[in-house]
Amino acid sequence: MRCGFCGFEFEEEEGIQGCRNCPMAAGCKMVKCPRCNYENPPEPALVKKLKKLFGKRK
Numbered sequence: 196m197r198c199g200f201c202g203f204e205f206e207e208e209e210g211i212q213g214c215r216n217c218p219m220a221a222g223c224k225m226v227k228c229p230r231c232n233y234e235n236p237p238e239p240a241l242v243k244k245l246k247k248l249f250g251k252r253k
């Protein structure tokens with residue numbers, strides 16, 4: 196996935212699952228960018244599928 200703030204690309208698993216103690220819900224799914232700590236929403240499964248189909252672009 197790509198960070199919406201700094202544009203850094205990283206695997207969702209590499210991101211920081213920062214919201215375990217989120218008061219809104221027990222563990223919202225936000226993924227923090229390892230570079231700038233911006234909270235990104237996780238990519239929808241459909242987007243992941245499309246990316247796999249077309250391969251990774253850099």
Ligand SMILES: [Zn+2]
Pocket residue numbers: 198199200201202203228229230231232233
């Ligand atoms: Zn970032």
